[in-house]
Amino acid sequence: MAKLTVFRIRHLMITRSAESLSRVKALQPWLMRRFVADLRDLNDALKHTELDGHYWVWSGLLLGWARDGAVLSHDCLDADFAVADRDFQRLVAAVPAIVRAGFRCDRRFVNSDGQVTELTFLRHGARFEFFRMFPADGRLRYYMYSIKLKEITQVEAFVPEQETVPFSFLGRTWLKPKDHALELRSVYGSWEVPDPSWSYLDTLDLKARRVSPYPHFDWRDGTAALTGDPGKHPSAH
Numbered sequence: 001m002a003k004l005t006v007f008r009i010r011h012l013m014i015t016r017s018a019e020s021l022s023r024v025k026a027l028q029p030w031l032m033r034r035f036v037a038d039l040r041d042l043n044d045a046l047k048h049t050e051l052d053g054h055y056w057v058w059s060g061l062l063l064g065w066a067r068d069g070a071v072l073s074h075d076c077l078d079a080d081f082a083v084a085d086r087d088f089q090r091l092v093a094a095v096p097a098i099v100r101a102g103f104r105c106d107r108r109f110v111n112s113d114g115q116v117t118e119l120t121f122l123r124h125g126a127r128f129e130f131f132r133m134f135p136a137d138g139r140l141r142y143y144m145y146s147i148k149l150k151e152i153t154q155v156e157a158f159v160p161e162q163e164t165v166p167f168s169f170l171g172r173t174w175l176k177p178k179d180h181a182l183e184l185r186s187v188y189g190s191w192e193v194p195d196p197s198w199s200y201l202d203t204l205d206l207k208a209r210r211v212s213p214y215p216h217f218d219w220r221d222g223t224a225a226l227t228g229d230p231g232k233h234p235s236a237h
Contacts (some may be wrong), residue, residue, distance in 0.1 A: 030071070035076040036170050038103075038123050043172040045101035046102075053120065054087040056164045056175035058183065059200075063191060065169050066180050074196075077126040082142070085134045091119060091173060103128060109145055109217040112154055117143040117152060119219070124150035144200055145212065152212040157204045159186050 045050055059080035064072040083091050108119040121128045133140040139158040146153040164175040177183045184191040184207050
């Protein structure tokens with residue numbers, strides 16, 4: 001059974017409050033401006049770290065840029081970034097800079113092999129998620145998690161492996177997959193047409209689901225054990 005800890009309850013209160021505010025139509029323009037400002041602050045903070053030039057925009061944030069030239073109006077509480085497995089330690093080293101910029105450590109996701117697969121940060125109720133991408137025969141393997149009261153399900157999926165190129169968005173320079181249309185097709189299918197019913201569990205290149213051995217994904221203070229060692233007992237997380 002998934003476990004609710006004091007850490008998780010505190011962060012759930014923050015995110016649920018932000019979600020409630022996002023449904024108030026009069027507040028939506030203000031919330032979008034704040035989210036965009038947070039994205040710029042994150043970009044600025046990472047420019048002074050070893051992670052600069054080693055992470056890229058993908059998923060919903062990339063979809064918004066490609067289809068609308070803006071952050072998706074319904075997706076101003078979530079930003080998705082990717083980091084290659086070989087550069088994951090650059091992300092770990094950048095954590096103090098991210099925290100100094102006003103972002104809080106949120107969750108540290110670990111797969112059934114004991115590998116840390118995602119680090120997420122929280123600011124103003126929005127999550128800024130960094131997915132660790134593992135090379136796999138011309139593709140990149142990543143993991144997502146469906147957290148329910150009774151259990152946590154681990155989902156394994158893939159996107160094409162590509163080089164990244166710079167692009168301008170929200171007044172900053174970022175990186176994206178060179179053929180962003182190819183990546184978006186692999187995730188969303190007909191990505192040019194909005195589909196309000198789409199869920200991340202509908203990802204097209206989804207290959208495996210299994211019950212996670214972990215009851216929660218709290219991220220304790222500090223950066224210890226961020227790498228995740230295969231074979232470590234699940235209770236250690």
